[in-house]
Amino acid sequence: TYLVTDACVKCKFMDCVEVCPVDCFYEGENFLVIAPDECIDCGVCEPECPVDAIVPDAEDEPDGKWLNINAKYAKAWPNI
Numbered sequence: 001t002y003l004v005t006d007a008c009v010k011c012k013f014m015d016c017v018e019v020c021p022v023d024c025f026y027e028g029e030n031f032l033v034i035a036p037d038e039c040i041d042c043g044v045c046e047p048e049c050p051v052d053a054i055v056p057d058a059e060d061e062p063d064g065k066w067l068n069i070n071a072k073y074a075k076a077w078p079n080i
């Protein structure tokens with residue numbers, strides 16, 4: 001899966017959302033997340049992000065910080 005990280009805060013440029021073939025982005029007040037169980041790992045969103053906030057899970061923190069955050073908020077926030 002790909003994950004949204006902290007550079008996204010207050011960016012919400014949304015080009016990543018437009019290109020996602022499975023619509024697995026979810027939106028909070030000032031941050032977007034990807035549902036890890038819906039992402040098909042296509043990678044097309046990564047180069048669309050102007051602030052390099054989207055990373056593959058291989059680049060997550062060792063403790064899985066961003067996987068946990070994306071999974072948690074994808075269940076709480078509306079799909080966009």
Ligand code: SF4
Nearest residue numbers: 020039040042043045
């Ligand atoms: Fe969507 Fe592909 Fe990005 Fe996953 S990697 S969030 S499926 S565009």
